[in-house]
Amino acid sequence: ALADMKSVASPLSTVLSAPRRAQVIWVRPLFQLLGSLFVAVALPYAVAAGITPELLGLDLYYVSLAASVTAIALAFWTYRNLAAFPGIRSSYYILPVFLSSFVAVFTVLFLARLGYSRPLLVASFAFSLAWFYLVYFMIQRRQTLKIAVVPFGRVDSLYSIEQVQWAVLGQPVIPPSADLLTADFDSDLPREWLNFLAECALQGVTVLHFKQLRQSLTGQVQTEHLSENADGALAPNANYIAMKRFADTLLALALLPVLLPLFVIVAAAVRLDSPGPVFFRQVRIGYRGRAFSVWKFRTMRAAAPAAPAAPTSEDPRERAITREDDPRITPLGRFLRRTRIDELPQVFNVLRGEMSWIGPRPEALELSRWYETELPFYRYRHVVRPGISGWAQVSQGHVADLDSVLKKLNYDFFYISRFSLWLDVLIILRTLKTMLTGFGSR
Numbered sequence: 001a002l003a004d005m006k007s008v009a010s011p012l013s014t015v016l017s018a019p020r021r022a023q024v025i026w027v028r029p030l031f032q033l034l035g036s037l038f039v040a041v042a043l044p045y046a047v048a049a050g051i052t053p054e055l056l057g058l059d060l061y062y063v064s065l066a067a068s069v070t071a072i073a074l075a076f077w078t079y080r081n082l083a084a085f086p087g088i089r090s091s092y093y094i095l096p097v098f099l100s101s102f103v104a105v106f107t108v109l110f111l112a113r114l115g116y117s118r119p120l121l122v123a124s125f126a127f128s129l130a131w132f133y134l135v136y137f138m139i140q141r142r143q144t145l146k147i148a149v150v151p152f153g154r155v156d157s158l159y160s161i162e163q164v165q166w167a168v169l170g171q172p173v174i175p176p177s178a179d180l181l182t183a184d185f186d187s188d189l190p191r192e193w194l195n196f197l198a199e200c201a202l203q204g205v206t207v208l209h210f211k212q213l214r215q216s217l218t219g220q221v222q223t224e225h226l227s228e229n230a231d232g233a234l235a236p237n238a239n240y241i242a243m244k245r246f247a248d249t250l251l252a253l254a255l256l257p258v259l260l261p262l263f264v265i266v267a268a269a270v271r272l273d274s275p276g277p278v279f280f281r282q283v284r285i286g287y288r289g290r291a292f293s294v295w296k297f298r299t300m301r302a303a304a305p306a307a308p309a310a311p312t313s314e315d316p317r318e319r320a321i322t323r324e325d326d327p328r329i330t331p332l333g334r335f336l337r338r339t340r341i342d343e344l345p346q347v348f349n350v351l352r353g354e355m356s357w358i359g360p361r362p363e364a365l366e367l368s369r370w371y372e373t374e375l376p377f378y379r380y381r382h383v384v385r386p387g388i389s390g391w392a393q394v395s396q397g398h399v400a401d402l403d404s405v406l407k408k409l410n411y412d413f414f415y416i417s418r419f420s421l422w423l424d425v426l427i428i429l430r431t432l433k434t435m436l437t438g439f440g441s442r
Contacts (some may be wrong), residue, residue: 009308026135026139026331027139027338029080032076032132033072033073033076034435035135035341036072036076036131036132036157037069037072038125039130039131040068040072040123040124040125040126040127040131041065041068041072041129043127044120044123044124044127045061045064045065045068045120045185045411047119048061048119048120049061051123053253053424054332054434055117058115059115059116060114060116061117061120062240062419063114063115064117064120064121066122067105067109067116068120068121068124070105071098071102071104071105071121071124071125071128072098072101072124072128072177072380074101074105075097075098075100075101075102075128078098078100078101079093079094079098079132080426081422082412082422082425082426082429084422085219085422085423090136091133091136092429092433093426093429094133094136095129098125098128098132099125099288100127102121102124102125103154104122105121108205115236121200122385124382127281131320141292144163144164144179145147145163145164145165145179145180146163146165146167146175146178146179147164147165147166147167147178147179147180147181147182147213148167148169148174148175148178148180148181148182149166149167149168149169149181149182149183149210149274150181150182150183150184150189150193150196150197151168151169151170151171152183152184152185152187152188152189152190152193153183153184153186153187153297154186154223155182155183155184155193155210157210157214158182158210158213158214159228161214161217161218164217172192172193172195172196174200174205179203179206180205180207180208180213181197181206181207181208182207182208182210182213183199183207183209183210184209184210184388185209185210193326202291207406210399215414215417218410219231219391219411219414220407220410220411220413220414221410221414221419222414223418236383236384236416236419237419240419240420240421241384241385244356244385244424245353245356245385248350248356248357249350249351249353252347252350252351252357253351255402256347256351257270258349259344262341262344263344263345266297266341267297267343268334269332270297270298270332272333273330273331273333274301274302274330274332274396276298276301276302276303277298278297278298279295279296279297279298279345280295280296280297280298280300281293281294281295281296282294283297283364283365284362284363284364284365284368284386285363285368285382286354286355286362286382286385286386287353287354287382287384287385287386288382288383289379289382290354292349292352292354292362294346294349294354294355294362295345295348295349296342296343296345296346297336297341297342297345298333299329299330299332299333299337299342300326300328300330300333301328301330301332304439312418319440331346331421339358339435340388340389340435342391342432343388343389344388344390352386353385354385354386355385355386355387355388356384356385356386356387356388357388357389357424357428358387358388358389358390358424358428359385359386359387359390359415360381360384360386360387360390360391360392360416361386361387361390361392361393362386362439365370371405371409375405375406375409377409377413378409380416381409381413381416382411383416384415384416384419389427389428389431389434390411390412390415390427391411391412391414391415391423391427392408392412392415393431393434394427394430394431394433394434396408396411
């Protein structure tokens with residue numbers, strides 16, 4: 001997200017050959033917020049007061065004014081926090097974020113029995129949407145980043161990242177068109193390059209360690225050393241873990257009355273679709289490495305031949321893998337997998353404290369043991385509760401081969417390193433999109 005990259009405001013006197021390009025005003029948060037308040041609050045309220053001066057003597061006018069400002073500020077704060085994560089198209093979240101914010105304000109006004117002007121609030125909502133879609137369009141016009149690279153160490157791993165124009169420096173002079181500068185801080189840089197980096201930082205140039213930049217562009221953490229945990233501690237925030245567990249339970253209890261009738265319908269459909277049990281149970285590895293039984297609606301035939309790609313041996317690892325166009329999947333099962341409805345019985349795992357709504361997906365016992373022997377730090381993903389949906393699921397989808405599992409593990413480490421409410425909210429929004437599109441299902 002280009003809007004979240006810091007640009008440079010002042011030229012360097014000693015390391016630049018030409019003035020830096022000025023920061024585009026559309027990417028400045030203060031401009032976005034003040035512009036939305038002017039377009040969506042000041043203008044419509046001033047016009048309304050001009051047409052009907054009597055409004056200025058009514059409390060509902062000022063209540064509505066405060067409500068509009070609150071809703072826009074809340075939506076902007078939420079949107080900025082969500083847009084800070086990589087791998088998202090921020091335009092997808094403008095409507096749901098602003099709609100949720102205004103609905104929340106409407107609800108508070110209704111419960112508090114405060115008088116307000118519905119037309120003014122609706123106008124503020126419509127104009128704020130129009131403003132932020134305009135901001136997004138203006139930012140998209142200069143979407144491609146140009147990043148200057150100090151050519152030492154392991155920075156070569158950056159060049160495979162697409163949608164970025166990489167400018168490899170031949171001498172300690174940064175191009176005037178570059179948005180920021182990156183280097184491998186762990187490498188032994190020559191003195192002139194160290195002085196160059198220091199001078200860039202002093203003059204306001206954004207200078208990032210290449211690993212931090214790679215994480216922000218890909219949404220993955222490629223952990224090579226335990227010290228690379230973002231917080232400097234291996235365990236994520238204990239307070240948020242406890243709060244998340246409480247919220248998971250409340251949400252599960254609230255949704256259970258709605259889900260139970262759906263469960264009855266899906267269960268009947270599964271029984272009619274193919275012979276066999278309604279539910280599929282499998283032992284998986286969860287929070288702190290403990291084994292538990294996960295519940296799903298059965299999506300495969302109860303007794304079917306192994307997939308053609310699978311060997312004829314009874315290797316439990318192969319039986320646990322679902323492959324592309326796996327013939328064991330029933331027609332109904334394919335629909336349930338695409339919409340993720342087959343995962344909904346895991347609400348009972350959530351109530352038991354074995355799972356969360358959001359977290360790394362739990363792997364089958366056989367696969368987990370295999371991955372632990374092949375992938376470094378694999379067990380570290382169990383430091384948080386596994387989830388029904390997660391960052392890897394909405395970013396990558398289903399995986400089977402070892403290379404894809406390693407990439408999935410990098411997504412899981414990113415989630416753990418950024419363990420927060422905002423990332424969970426973003427995953428929920430992307431999960432809704434995934435359920436509609438069927439992304440990553442098998």
